[in-house]
Amino acid sequence: MAREFSIVGKPIPMVDAPEKVSGRAVYSIDDCVPGMLYGKILTSPHAHANIKGIDTSKAEALLGVRAVLTYQDVLPIAIKQLKVLSSKVQYVGDEVAAVAADTEEIADRALKLIDVDYEVLPAVFDPEEALEPGAPELYPELAPGNLYYRMSRTKRKGDVEQGFMESDIIREHVLSTFPQAVVPHGRLCAIAWWEGDRLTVIDSTQMPYKVRAKLATWLDTPLNKVRVIHKFMGGGMGEDNTYRYYGIAAYLAKKAKKPVKVITDPVYHLVGSAKKRANAKFYLKVGVKKDGTIMAFSTRHIWDKGSDSSGGPGYVWLAGLEYYECPNYFDESFGVLTNTPPNGAHRGYGYPEVLWAQEVMMDRVANALGMDPLEFRLKQMQAERSKRPLEIAAERMGWKDKWTPPSSKTGTKRRGIGIATVIGWSSGYSHYPGSSAMIQLLDDGNFYLEAGISDTGTGSKTTMIQVAAEALSVNVEDITIASGDTILPPDVASQASRVAVCAGTAVYNAAQDLKSKLFKIVAAKLEVKPEDLDVKDGKIFVKASPDKYKTYEEVAEPLRGAEGYQAGWGTQVVGELIDINPISVQVAEVEVDTETGEVQLIALSDVYAIGTALNRAIALGQLSGGVACGFGYEITEDIIYDPTTGAVLNSSYLMYRLPTMVDIPTLDLVLYEDEPNPCTPYGQRGVGEPSVCAAAPAINNAIYNAIGVSPDGNPTTPQKILRLLGKI
Amino acid sequence: MAEEEKLPEEKKKEAGGISRRQFLAGTGLVIGGAAIGAGITYPLVPGKVEVIKYVCPIDQMEFSTFAELQAHFAVVHSELPAPAVEELIRLTINGFTYELRVEPNWTLAFVLREKFGFTGVKRGCDEGACGVCTVLMDGKPVLSCTILAIECKGRAIETIEGLAPDAVTLHPIQQAFIENHGLQCGYCTPGVILVTKALLSENPNPTEQEVRQALAGNICRCGDYQQIVASVLAAAAKIKGG
Numbered sequence: 010m011a012r013e014f015s016i017v018g019k020p021i022p023m024v025d026a027p028e029k030v031s032g033r034a035v036y037s038i039d040d041c042v043p044g045m046l047y048g049k050i051l052t053s054p055h056a057h058a059n060i061k062g063i064d065t066s067k068a069e070a071l072l073g074v075r076a077v078l079t080y081q082d083v084l085p086i087a088i089k090q091l092k093v094l095s096s097k098v099q100y101v102g103d104e105v106a107a108v109a110a111d112t113e114e115i116a117d118r119a120l121k122l123i124d125v126d127y128e129v130l131p132a133v134f135d136p137e138e139a140l141e142p143g144a145p146e147l148y149p150e151l152a153p154g155n156l157y158y159r160m161s162r163t164k165r166k167g168d169v170e171q172g173f174m175e176s177d178i179i180r181e182h183v184l185s186t187f188p189q190a191v192v193p194h195g196r197l198c199a200i201a202w203w204e205g206d207r208l209t210v211i212d213s214t215q216m217p218y219k220v221r222a223k224l225a226t227w228l229d230t231p232l233n234k235v236r237v238i239h240k241f242m243g244g245g246m247g248e249d250n251t252y253r254y255y256g257i258a259a260y261l262a263k264k265a266k267k268p269v270k271v272i273t274d275p276v277y278h279l280v281g282s283a284k285k286r287a288n289a290k291f292y293l294k295v296g297v298k299k300d301g302t303i304m305a306f307s308t309r310h311i312w313d314k315g316s317d318s319s320g321g322p323g324y325v326w327l328a329g330l331e332y333y334e335c336p337n338y339f340d341e342s343f344g345v346l347t348n349t350p351p352n353g354a355h356r357g358y359g360y361p362e363v364l365w366a367q368e369v370m371m372d373r374v375a376n377a378l379g380m381d382p383l384e385f386r387l388k389q390m391q392a393e394r395s396k397r398p399l400e401i402a403a404e405r406m407g408w409k410d411k412w413t414p415p416s417s418k419t420g421t422k423r424r425g426i427g428i429a430t431v432i433g434w435s436s437g438y439s440h441y442p443g444s445s446a447m448i449q450l451l452d453d454g455n456f457y458l459e460a461g462i463s464d465t466g467t468g469s470k471t472t473m474i475q476v477a478a479e480a481l482s483v484n485v486e487d488i489t490i491a492s493g494d495t496i497l498p499p500d501v502a503s504q505a506s507r508v509a510v511c512a513g514t515a516v517y518n519a520a521q522d523l524k525s526k527l528f529k530i531v532a533a534k535l536e537v538k539p540e541d542l543d544v545k546d547g548k549i550f551v552k553a554s555p556d557k558y559k560t561y562e563e564v565a566e567p568l569r570g571a572e573g574y575q576a577g578w579g580t581q582v583v584g585e586l587i588d589i590n591p592i593s594v595q596v597a598e599v600e601v602d603t604e605t606g607e608v609q610l611i612a613l614s615d616v617y618a619i620g621t622a623l624n625r626a627i628a629l630g631q632l633s634g635g636v637a638c639g640f641g642y643e644i645t646e647d648i649i650y651d652p653t654t655g656a657v658l659n660s661s662y663l664m665y666r667l668p669t670m671v672d673i674p675t676l677d678l679v680l681y682e683d684e685p686n687p688c689t690p691y692g693q694r695g696v697g698e699p700s701v702c703a704a705a706p707a708i709n710n711a712i713y714n715a716i717g718v719s720p721d722g723n724p725t726t727p728q729k730i731l732r733l734l735g736k737i
Numbered sequence: 738m739a740e741e742e743k744l745p746e747e748k749k750k751e752a753g754g755i756s757r758r759q760f761l762a763g764t765g766l767v768i769g770g771a772a773i774g775a776g777i778t779y780p781l782v783p784g785k786v787e788v789i790k791y792v793c794p795i796d797q798m799e800f801s802t803f804a805e806l807q808a809h810f811a812v813v814h815s816e817l818p819a820p821a822v823e824e825l826i827r828l829t830i831n832g833f834t835y836e837l838r839v840e841p842n843w844t845l846a847f848v849l850r851e852k853f854g855f856t857g858v859k860r861g862c863d864e865g866a867c868g869v870c871t872v873l874m875d876g877k878p879v880l881s882c883t884i885l886a887i888e889c890k891g892r893a894i895e896t897i898e899g900l901a902p903d904a905v906t907l908h909p910i911q912q913a914f915i916e917n918h919g920l921q922c923g924y925c926t927p928g929v930i931l932v933t934k935a936l937l938s939e940n941p942n943p944t945e946q947e948v949r950q951a952l953a954g955n956i957c958r959c960g961d962y963q964q965i966v967a968s969v970l971a972a973a974a975k976i977k978g979g
Contacts (some may be wrong), residue, residue, distance in 0.1 A: 020918070022915045022916060022918065023918070023920070025923075026915040026920060026923075027907065027911075027915065028923075029920050029922075029923025029926050030897075030907065030911040030914050030915055030920065030923075030926055030930060031857070031897060031898070031900070031901055031907065031911060032855070032856065032857015032858075032896065032897035032898045032921050032927050033857070035856065036859075036924065038860050039850075039856035055938070067795075070796075070797075071794060071795065072792065072794050072797060073794070085805075090932075108942065115794075122795075124831075192957045192958065193922065193924075193959075194859070194861050194867065194869055194922070194924035194925060195924050196860055196861065196959055198960075240923060241777075243859075243922050243923075243924030244921070244922040244958050244959055245922075246958070274859070274863075275862045275863055275864070329798070335755065416841055465922065466921040466922025466923060466924075467921065468921070529763065532796070536800055542771070624751065626918040628872075629916070629962060630916075630918055630921055630959070630961055630966075633960050633961060633962065633963055633964065634921065634959045634960030634961060635960070636960065637957075637960025637962065638958075638960055661862075661864060662861075662862035662864060662866035662867055663862075663865075663866045667867075667956045667958060668960070669953050669954075669955075669956060670949045670952045670953055670955070670957075670962045670965070670966070671949050671953045673960075673962050675945070675963045675966070676963060694818075
């Protein structure tokens with residue numbers, strides 16, 4: 010079914026890999042500009058407090074300190090919670106003040122000399138408590154009762170009450186997820202400087218244009234006076250949409266009248282990213298017929314939005330309701346503000362939470378029916394396209410031989426097999442526009458591609474070159490890309506698995522635009538019509554007589570004198586077509602030690618319906634990375650809050666356990682190149698996020714299969730397992 | 738330690754050579770129970786007359802001896818760690834010899850990055866948990882964020898910048914990582930490649946399990962683990978193949 014292309018799909022190495030393997034790749038923390046000062050940020054020890062006063066005199070008197078920034082230096086803007094610094098702190102770790110000094114050490118020392126007079130306020134950490142009358146309110150005017158408006162909605166279909174009446178079995182569960190920290194390696198760091206009224210910021214960000222927009226708002230500066238430069242980035246994964254460190258850098262640079270490099274501490278990064286994935290609580294109720302047909306599904310979910318209502322998912326419904334072709338459902342969602350770090354985005358943007366709950370619930374229902382969870386899922390689906398990846402994954406893992414009911418397992422170490430299937434999203438070509446690109450033909454027949462996307466490490470520079478090379482029918486080496494800078498053709502952000510789809514379409518359109526211009530020129534020279542021409546292997550030729558042609562070089566060289574330089578422009582717009590979304594099906598096999606409570610992942614297969622992979626090796630990297638992130642979500646990672654102070658207790662990388670190479674076995678990763686996506690030039694779909702979503706519930710379901718119980722909330726720690734087994 | 742290091746300057750002073758320098762005392766780092774100070778020095782200008790002046794960074798009071806500044810700290814700024822002086826160290830980095838005055842609390846990572854510009858040494862967790870700052874010391878992988886530069890006197894350090902034989906050719910391990918997609922964002926890559934070099938020099942034929950054990954301390958948040966394993970095994974084959 011897969012379509013073959015000359016360059017698209019080929020697993021060519023990343024074009025920027027030589028810089029990365031030789032230490033020449035410059036991330037913002039590695040960068041410097043002449044005369045630069047070092048900036049550090051003071052954070053709040055309180056979860057909720059008014060700043061009654063700040064005495065910065067001692068810090069300012071310290072030799073080498075050039076500027077101290079407090080909320081008094083920050084311009085008022087309409088939306089209070091978006092301010093760079095505020096007179097109210099909303100979580101332990103919230104920004105209070107900042108210092109710019111000659112060295113990082115002096116800046117650190119100066120922070121200790123700032124005296125802050127806090128009026129400590131009552132705080133609330135649990136979203137359900139935050140909804141109770143009389144709970145402390147974070148934004149009484151914007152979000153009365155702590156209810157975050159964008160998140161509080163309902164969605165319904167059919168008649169749920171009738172559906173439950175017609176059901177033979179009804180299961181109810183309360184499932185919850187924890188706030189997984191993002192923590193990619195790259196240290197959050199920005200260098201800012203002013204030249205007159207023009208601001209330039211170097212920031213390893215996946216969204217330079219959004220950072221530019223925020224800086225323009227914060228500093229009341231027009232967009233054309235702000236430039237944001239992304240060079241290399243130590244992983245994106247969504248996290249940077251609620252941080253303020255780059256705003257602090259811009260303000261410090263303005264106050265100190267010198268470039269300032271703000272270097273954040275690892276704890277700032279870990280705590281600040283600890284709520285990007287929300288902790289969510291799901292009240293689920295499912296009614297089924299004895300034969301396994303789902304009759305009704307109702308769910309009420311409560312999302313902890315943390316202390317900032319500006320970021321994070323808007324509304325996320327239980328994504329499987331339509332996929333499972335459920336006739337009657339009711340879905341109600343609440344977003345609630347609490348005195349914890351701001352909720353934001355983390356590889357999946359709300360979907361890992363809902364899909365975890367949905368897929369764990371599906372297995373609970375299947376087990377109540379005494380049905381094989383694979384058969385139970387297949388029964389709900391009519392579309393061949395939904396069923397096939399399930400069948401492939403099950404077959405590859407030997408599901409038929411390995412799956413036996415939990416009651417059949419004995420022994421100290423028990424093996425189990427579990428499945429989860431998620432329908433992802435393809436970055437919403439049809440509803441999420443915002444990419445553009447330009448391709449210039451150079452004098453020697455080579456090309457220069459400019460695209461605003463920032464390569465977060467996913468290889469998008471490489472895949473965009475592959476799209477352009479395929480469209481122009483030239484070699485990858487003939488194209489050089491410039492990306493990740495707001496002086497380039499704009500792009501909304503490298504997020505939401507949208508780059509392959511949206512930026513890929515823009516780059517393709519730019520190539521088509523350039524070709525159409527060149528065809529007109531060549532047609533005149535060869536005395537044919539432009540529609541008589543085609544291009545192959547760098548030659549624009551007459552279709553009827555291929556020996557009549559002009560190479561790109563032959564076209565390029567005389568252009569300067571006659572028609573002038575040629576470039577193609579491409580943009581991606583909202584189309585009429587609807588994406589065919591990707592599907593990730595994962596089957597996991599685990600071994601649970603019933604004495605220690607430890608879980609070992611034995612094997613895992615991820616079958617990913619991708620349509621077309623732009624670069625198969627890069628796409629496989631996204632699958633392995635997604636599974637590793639999902640594994641951490643289910644097994645190793647955890648955020649532990651102090652219930653009395655709201656501080657993150659394990660706010661260090663030694664105590665926040667990221668998955669390592671010995672945790673994750675070699676995975677069976679399958680790119681299932683099924684029906685192409687009709688919205689994209691080569692049929693590609695997004696690939697960055699859905700694999701995160703299926704891994705965690707597949708592992709949870711495998712644990713259930715091994716021991717007959719699984720925790721109602723992730724992560725599955727040894728303690729939770731031993732408690733479920735009645736051993737502690 | 739501090740006493741010894743004062744000697745060259747004391748001698749200079751006795752000999753009449755005086756240069757102007759400022760000393761900034763700093764935040765401390767507790768090692769073996771003793772608090773030692775930190776700070777920044779402005780380099781000596783060769784051949785210039787020196788006036789030694791120890792300036793308190795908190796209240797700018799000036800002292801003529803280091804002991805006086807320490808005493809001042811003990812009385813007036815007892816809440817802060819006592820200051821300490823820097824030490825001259827010499828080390829070999831990627832085959833070249835370097836000499837530098839270091840503060841006692843400067844880490845090897847800080848010196849390599851901020852004093853010599855080896856930014857291939859990445860800055861990550863600063864507590865030895867993530868592996869991105871890994872360098873080779875006398876051929877063995879070490880976490881440069883948790884090693885003090887002062888401990889590295891006379892040692893041979895290798896960073897990722899020293900791996901390739903010249904500016905155009907890459908090392909076979911680097912080539913294997915490129916060809917096998919053993920990297921995504923690239924931030925863990927220098928550390929991973931240096932551990933690989935150490936592993937393969939000790940064990941040219943590692944099993945997959947041995948590769949995983951060797952690299953267990955190098956976190957890759959992009960989750961590129963199996964591609965890294967494939968890259969290491971391909972590198973081993975490449976090196977054996979000559």
